[in-house]
Amino acid sequence: MFKGPVESKNEATMSELVPEPRQKPVVPMKPMGINTSLLGYIGIDTIIEQMRKKTMKTGFDFNIMVVGQSGLGKSTLVNTLFKSQVSRKSSGWNREEKIPKTVEIKAIGHVIEEGGVKMKLTVIDTPGFGDQINNENCWEPIEKYINEQYEKFLKEEVNIARKKRIPDTRVHCCLYFISPTGHSLRPLDLEFMKHLSKVVNIIPVIAKADTMTLEEKTEFKQRVRKELEVNGIEFYPQKEFDEDLEDKTENDKIRQESMPFAVVGSDKEYQVNGKRVLGRKTPWGIIEVENLNHCEFALLRDFVIRTHLQDLKEVTHNIHYETYRAKRLNGNGGLPPMTVETEENHESNL
């Protein structure tokens, strides 16, 4: 059905020297082609500045989802991560509100600015997850929400008259809170992560890590890692998306040593050694949140925000979203609206 004009107008007037759109390999090779050496400064590298200016002007979207049973400190952690009251609980919701009878999805949007960079941050909370007596299929509403965001984006993208910048509500990162039992993962944890690691970037996090000693922590982390591996759960950063050797070694280190991050969250400040630090005050001492000896919060923050924020968005866009789109256009997404059979060959590209 899609017989583009390229085929019919490929006559002698079209240059035979027009290069085919070359698929750039995932691992960048040495630059091929006619490599011409420059004799003077042209100014090509200014494109970096130009690009930076443009992106700063347009601003960024980031959507982070927190999943875990209630009481694990999700809201506090998110507040600590973004150093402001971004969680649902702080946005005018009652702290003592009842645990909902079903899994709800609540998304709150904020605009934060730092260093001239504007970010529209959306925190998606999932109260009610894992809190029922019967928790069967409680990941379904979450999966549905994530797919709905993909669907929304797809609809916008497929429009004839498209917006200049499609609003991005897709979930870029999902922090999954593991209860610090010290033993192993719960079946609910495994089920959730198994289902959702295919549609979203999951970063498992051990919550309330101040209940474990250092040895317990290391052992628990090892066990969790092993269990995740045994169950074939690919958490972010996924092995298969490592682009080059550099990424691979860096990510391997994170995957095999640091993850899952054992974190402690706090939005209260205390005086320690003359400095104001975020921490938790207990009779036996103050747990400093940003102290790497105490907990791995700083690692998580650096990982998510300072080094891999853009990568999280890109993996979501280039891989998870594309997978969803391909499935959807092939007609077996099983999601609203109706799924229709479509031919899967050149003729019908939609």
Add this chain to the structure above:
Amino acid sequence: MAVAVGRPANDDLRNLSLSGHVGFDSLPDQLVNKSTSQGFCFNILCVGETGIGKSTLMDTLFNTKFESEPATHNEPGVRLKARSYELQESNVRLKLTIVDTVGFGDQINKDDSYKPIVEYIDAQFEAYLQEELKIKRSLFNYHDTRIHACLYFIAPTGHSLKSLDLVTMKKLDSKVNIIPIIAKADTIAKNELHKFKSKIMSELVSNGVQIYQFPTDEETVAEINATMSVHLPFAVVGSTEEVKIGNKMAKARQYPWGVVQVENENHCDFVKLREMLIRVNMEDLREQTHTRHYELYRRCKLEEMGFKDTDPDSKPFSLQETYEAKRNEFLGELQKKEDEMRQMFVMRVKEKEAELKEAEKDLHEKFDHLKRTHQEEKKKVEDKKKELEEELNNFQKKKAAAQLLQSQAQQAGSQQTKKDKDKINASFT
């Protein structure tokens, strides 16, 4: 399990202030790093007559000698020749593609000169659109061949734009960012140049040609862009040869009456062009191509194919529904065609059958006729045979009769002889 999904509270986005350093201000750097590792694409289209200095200008602009041979004037039509180069400056890799219009303005009849150019531009858009519409696509890896900037070379006549220029630019202005430049500007004197420039700009405006507007919405570049826009179209001189000026070597053209320095802003606008094209607006050119020209192309193409965003009742159409409808239509047509063909086939068969029957009948007749003839002949032969037999019989009878007579005669004769003999014998006795 019943589910309540909360709507993202987009309406009341809260502006929050941070109580400490979070660190997402490194986000632009993260973004830029990713792009740098992938490399950038930039595609320039040079439109202008043969010999107006396109290749030389490209060489001068990018400070390299791009291998190419000068074109002849005998081209039968306009051809587009694209060449790709990889340039690297510090850690930035640029995939530069320069597309040349070979043979532009050489023909006697230039009516169709603009067509190959428009077709080429459309073809690049089409390729991108095809990739975007694929089910399994890889846009982040895609080697973008869409034209980001079109340098239109105006011949330095000193009077006004040629009609070919106007027509071509009008056809291209909605498809590509046009930057008009006056080529070989060293043939125009300073005072004439100013008049020439204003004439060109007023002609462009009066003919409604949309050339590329340098963006003035961002403070850092607004000023420089605004000042540069005044000098449009840029009068440029290109040269790859170096001449010793003072104690430096500079790109220049040496004449008996003086030296035209390419990078001297008093002599020509080359520096301005380089600033605008590369150092300030390269990213904006790419963005405009994608968000404006490509979107326009895409919209037209999809509408042409019959897709709509909303149906007459202004309820949003799902693209898939439209596609389904189209597909059913298509299948219906196929079915109709099939039926038609089947009917034709049946008709043909009937015809052939009738023909064959006729032939058969003919053959039968012939056969009958032959048979009859044969019968007649046979009868004739039989008759003749009978006749002959009769004659034979008669002859036999006659023969028999004759023989009888003869034998009778013989007997009589022999009796006579015997009698004679007896007589003779008797006489003796």
